[in-house]
Amino acid sequence: xxxxxxxxxxxxxxxxxxxxxxxxxxxxxxxxxxxxxxxxxxxxxxxxxxxxxxxxxxxxxxxxxxxxxxxxxxxxxxxxxxxxxxxxxxxxxxxxxxxxxxxxxxxxxxxxxxxxxxxxxxxxxxxxxxxxxxxxxxxxxxxxxxxxxxxxxxx
Amino acid sequence: xxxxxxxxxxxxxxxxxxxxxxxxxxxxxxxxxxxxxxxxxxxxxxxxxxxxxxxxxxxxxxxxxxxxxxxxxxxxxxxxxxxxxxxxxxxxxxxxxxxxxxxxxxxxxxxxxxxxxxxxxxxxxxxxxxxxxxxxxxxxxxxxxxxxxxxxxxx
DNA sequence: CGGGAATGCTGAACATCTTAACAGTTATAA
DNA sequence: TTATAACTGTTAAGATGTTCAGCATTCCCG
Numbered sequence: 481x482x483x484x485x486x487x488x489x490x491x492x493x494x495x496x497x498x499x500x501x502x503x504x505x506x507x508x509x510x511x512x513x514x515x516x517x518x519x520x521x522x523x524x525x526x527x528x529x530x531x532x533x534x535x536x537x538x539x540x541x542x543x544x545x546x547x548x549x550x551x552x553x554x555x556x557x558x559x560x561x562x563x564x565x566x567x568x569x570x571x572x573x574x575x576x577x578x579x580x581x582x583x584x585x586x587x588x589x590x591x592x593x594x595x596x597x598x599x600x601x602x603x604x605x606x607x608x609x610x611x612x613x614x615x616x617x618x619x620x621x622x623x624x625x626x627x628x629x630x631x632x633x634x635x
Numbered sequence: 636x637x638x639x640x641x642x643x644x645x646x647x648x649x650x651x652x653x654x655x656x657x658x659x660x661x662x663x664x665x666x667x668x669x670x671x672x673x674x675x676x677x678x679x680x681x682x683x684x685x686x687x688x689x690x691x692x693x694x695x696x697x698x699x700x701x702x703x704x705x706x707x708x709x710x711x712x713x714x715x716x717x718x719x720x721x722x723x724x725x726x727x728x729x730x731x732x733x734x735x736x737x738x739x740x741x742x743x744x745x746x747x748x749x750x751x752x753x754x755x756x757x758x759x760x761x762x763x764x765x766x767x768x769x770x771x772x773x774x775x776x777x778x779x780x781x782x783x784x785x786x787x788x789x790x
Numbered sequence: 791c792g793g794g795a796a797t798g799c800t801g802a803a804c805a806t807c808t809t810a811a812c813a814g815t816t817a818t819a820a
Numbered sequence: 821t822t823a824t825a826a827c828t829g830t831t832a833a834g835a836t837g838t839t840c841a842g843c844a845t846t847c848c849c850g
Contacts, residue, residue, distance in 0.1 A: 489763070491754070492657050493768040494675065495698050498651040501776040506647070510781065511809085516835065521648065535798065542651050546835055547675055549800055554835080571798045573843045595779070599646070604775055605767060614766040615649040619647070623654040624663065624750070666839085671805065692829065702806055704830055709805080726815045726828040796847070804835070810829070 505595045513588060514558075518543055520550055520588070523560065523577070527585045531576035533566065560584065660750045668743060669713075673698055673706055675743070676731070678715065682740045688721065713766035715739065 486566075503517065510520050521541040526532070538548045548575070552575060555561045560581035568571035598606055658672065665675050676696040681687070684695075693703045707730060710716045713738035721727035732740070755763055 482645065489751070489767050491751070491763070491767065491833095492654055492661070492672070493697060494747055494767055494774065495654040495657065497653070498770040498773040499647055499775050500697065502650065504776075505779045507808095516808090517647070518836070533798085542655065544837065544839095545799065546801080546838075551836075567713050569798085569846070573799065578656070586707065596646070598646070598779065599776065603773060607772070611645050611766070611769045611773065612646065612649055614762060614769065615653045617762070618653040618758060618766065619656050621659075623705065624660045624753065671838090673806070688828085700806065700807080700829065706806075724816070724828090728829065740791095770825095787824080792850090794848090794850105797845080799844090800843105801842075804838085807835080808840085809834095810832085812829105812831070814829085815827080818824080820821100820823090 488566075494583060501532065502599060505599055506592060509588065509591050509595060513584065515588075518547070518556055520592075521562070522551065522555065522575075523581055523585045524589070526561065526577040527589075531574055534573040534575055537575055555581075643687040647780055657754060660754055661747060662742065664746050664750060666738065671706075671742075673702070674710055674715070675711065675747075677706065677730075678736055678740045680743070680746075681716065681730065682737060686729055687730040689730055710736075 483484045506520075507517075510517065515523070521543070522537060525537060526573065534538075534548060534552065535544070535545070537552075538545050539549075540630055542613050543551065552561065552563055552573075556563050562578055564576075568572055577596050661672075661675075665672065670678070673696065676698070677692060680692060680695050687701060689707065690700070692698070693700050693706075696703075698706065707716065707718055708726075711718050714733055717731045717733055719729050719731075721729055
């Protein structure tokens with residue numbers, strides 16, 4: 481194919497592949513405890529910052545609200561978290577760690593850290609820092625301008 | 636939490652967030668044509684390298700075989716690709732672009748490139764190169780050693 | 791006070807991911 | 821040749837992603 485664009489870098493693809501390479505280190509650990517990636521993100525979040533409302537969990541754990549609803553139901557059914565409505569604003573859902581969830585998190589955390597150190601050892605601490613810096617900058621990309629599709633220009 | 640580890644960097648999370656920030660630029664374009672991310676990856680792949688067997692599509696597009704099966708069925712139903720068995724080895728499935736799929740790809744490609752250039756403009760060409768280099772290195776992480784869960788140590 | 795707008799979560803429909811098991815085909819060796 | 825292993829793709833089941841719509845609650849302003 482005559483692609484005169486030398487910048488066909490496929491940034492999203494490489495972000496995806498890199499993430500897969502990294503997750504391969506963590507997945508066995510999580511699977512051995514019957515946890516999904518998302519559930520582990522939520523557990524750690526609650527362990528680190530204490531109970532919070534669902535919307536904040538969604539933001540911090542990068543999970544869309546409709547997904548989060550089901551995930552939290554399953555996690556509560558598994559005895560990992562508690563869900564309760566906010567007293568003063570009954571629209572809000574407060575999510576907190578259960579005792580069981582807390583102890584499980586404390587068990588897994590050091591093993592997770594060990595996986596991370598393996599990665600660090602293979603990849604190099606300096607490059608890892610550099611990569612994280614770039615990623616955090618990229619996260620701050622401004623939202624794309626409306627609809628660049630070129631069709632509809634809202635009234 | 637007494638986390639004495641100052642390296643709680645959450646690399647997978649940042650890879651995920653960064654990817655989301657980038658995909659936000661491409662999603663509107665793809666949605667406007669009724670394509671998913673995965674379908675677009677497949678279309679571009681076939682346009683770039685010509686027909687190939689399903690396994691290679693899975694590898695190159697970062698899609699697991701069970702997912703690919705359904706995706707290709709839907710894409711064929713939508714008239715975007717053709718599927719046929721290899722004559723000499725009927726285990727293999729050859730996937731190729733249809734005329735309709737090709738023209739759609741050619742329509743979208745320049746708009747996709749435009750999105751990419753927006754990102755490049757915001758983020759900086761140099762940093763983008765640097766990031767891609769690091770990502771490609773990270774992809775080459777060695778597979779984790781067997782089962783680091785601490786339970787079974789075969790042989 | 792009252793009603794529309796905004797907020798926060800959930801439901802629904804469809805697509806994809808993830809793991810495990812399965813089926814058809816081909817390669818290999820006794 | 822024939823039993824077996826290896827290879828390729830698919831099915832199955834459960835969990836999550838993605839978009840849109842809905843519902844309850846709260847806010848805000850006249």
